[in-house]
Amino acid sequence: MAKxxxxxVKKGETLGKIAKKYGAKDWKYIYSDPANAxxxxxxxxxxxxxxxxxxxxxxxxxxVQGKYAKDMPRMSISIDADKELVFVxxxxxxxxxxxxxxSKWTSKEKKDxxxxxxxxxxxxxSGKFKLTVSGASDFARAYKDTVFKxxxxxxxxxxxxxxxxxxxxxxxxxxxxxxxxxxxxxKIKLDSEDxxxxxxxxxxxxxxxxxxxxxxxxxxxGNSKHGPAAHGDEYKAxxxxxxxxxxxxxxGNTLKKRHADHLILELNKMxxxxxxxxxxxx
Amino acid sequence: xxGQKRRMIRRLVCYALLGLTPVLVVTTAKEISAxxxxxxxxxxxxxxxxxxxxxxxxxxxxxxxLMPELPEFRNALPDLAGPDxxxxxxxxxxxxxxxxxxxNRTIWFQNRNDAWVYLxxxxxxxxxxx
Numbered sequence: 286m287a288k289x290x291x292x293x294v295k296k297g298e299t300l301g302k303i304a305k306k307y308g309a310k311d312w313k314y315i316y317s318d319p320a321n322a323x324x325x326x327x328x329x330x331x332x333x334x335x336x337x338x339x340x341x342x343x344x345x346x347x348x349v350q351g352k353y354a355k356d357m358p359r360m361s362i363s364i365d366a367d368k369e370l371v372f373v374x375x376x377x378x379x380x381x382x383x384x385x386x387x388s389k390w391t392s393k394e395k396k397d398x399x400x401x402x403x404x405x406x407x408x409x410x411s412g413k414f415k416l417t418v419s420g421a422s423d424f425a426r427a428y429k430d431t432v433f434k435x436x437x438x439x440x441x442x443x444x445x446x447x448x449x450x451x452x453x454x455x456x457x458x459x460x461x462x463x464x465x466x467x468x469x470x471x472k473i474k475l476d477s478e479d480x481x482x483x484x485x486x487x488x489x490x491x492x493x494x495x496x497x498x499x500x501x502x503x504x505x506x507g508n509s510k511h512g513p514a515a516h517g518d519e520y521k522a523x524x525x526x527x528x529x530x531x532x533x534x535x536x537g538n539t540l541k542k543r544h545a546d547h548l549i550l551e552l553n554k555m556x557x558x559x560x561x562x563x564x565x566x567x
Numbered sequence: 568x569x570g571q572k573r574r575m576i577r578r579l580v581c582y583a584l585l586g587l588t589p590v591l592v593v594t595t596a597k598e599i600s601a602x603x604x605x606x607x608x609x610x611x612x613x614x615x616x617x618x619x620x621x622x623x624x625x626x627x628x629x630x631x632x633l634m635p636e637l638p639e640f641r642n643a644l645p646d647l648a649g650p651d652x653x654x655x656x657x658x659x660x661x662x663x664x665x666x667x668x669x670x671n672r673t674i675w676f677q678n679r680n681d682a683w684v685y686l687x688x689x690x691x692x693x694x695x696x697x
Contacts (some may be wrong), residue, residue, distance in 0.1 A: 460643040465695040483636045497639065504696045517696045520638050522629045536638060 290342040308347025318343040344423035371435045378446025383454040399441045402498040409499040410437040415565045422558040466504035468511040485536035507547020514546035615683030625662035632656040640697040
């Protein structure tokens with residue numbers, strides 16, 4: 286926790302001016318802080334403060350560190366509090382293979398495949414989770430009313446990826462190989478048919494269709510029964526969320542709060558005494 | 568001698584050296600023997616009844632209707648079962664057995680004349696999610 290800031294009131298200053306000086310959202314944030322209980326007793330009228338009064342300035346956005354980042358084996362997470370943003374990025378190191386009888390991947394096809402995956406993941410994962418913070422840290426106190434959005438991105442790298450991604454070029458309509466994610470081995474297997482949306486719910490509605498990229502990314506971003514969140518696919522009978530067909534990790538296209546469990550676990554390790562919560566998903 | 572049997576013998580020697588109880592050895596040997604039996608069985612000739620007879624009880628089973636598109640793990644089934652089976656939402660039986668410490672075998676059956684007969688199978692690393 287940062288050293289406590291105590292402000293001595295000067296002639297002509299108001300709580301509003303002091304709040305502005307320290308980057309507080311308003312005077313109430315300072316006046317109502319528990320550390321100013323004695324001050325409130327002395328000055329019950331917030332409009333009647335006097336020179337030489339001493340006021341504790343609680344942590345404000347302008348006063349606290351707002352940028353944090355960490356790189357983990359399977360993803361990197363960065364927090365930019367000024368932008369009210371959490372950014373999750375995975376580096377994907379591709380291996381390109383072909384089924385027998387299928388032409389070699391061209392550079393353009395490789396680029397197009399990555400762009401399609403990136404676009405699908407961005408569209409279905411980014412901006413959906415709305416996070417808030419609480420806790421005793423200066424960060425949590427300064428940003429307690431801030432709603433953070435989370436963006437997700439995959440980056441095409443030639444080596445040093447968080448994930449080794451093997452993509453097989455297959456004939457159109459091919460149902461194999463089976464796309465998969467190996468959480469422990471940090472390996473993803475995809476194929477050229479994964480660019481197509483799947484109508485797993487059978488509704489025929491575009492918004493219900495599932496992107497294979499987005500579903501597999503869901504595993505890679507922590508929805509794995511082998512990871513700390515300890516939950517993965519939901520479409521098998523007996524799973525706690527089997528009935529939630531619209532879920533991205535079931536047969537649908539919708540994110541649920543639980544799909545950020547791993548992210549929340551990791552965020553909660555990043556800033557001491559700061560607890561992150563998914564306020565909403567949408 | 569296949570890998571499973573070699574591993575079993577190595578384990579038995581280790582257990583003997585460590586003085587572990589025979590019960591543990593018998594249980595482990597049974598498990599390995601069961602997994603070897605599954606590995607040695609041609610899945611394409613199996614019915615639901617013969618599969619359980621030869622390989623024991625599966626670790627997981629589920630019955631579900633065929634749909635034109637199924638989750639990745641099951642996505643080969645609609646084409647294999649055929650359009651009529653899909654159109655009538657025919658029920659498929661899915662059963663999974665461990666075939667080694669690292670791999671599972673899933674066999675899908677379809678009902679023909681009151682018998683669950685082989686439709687498809689898939690051997691997969693048990694670390695994978697689909």
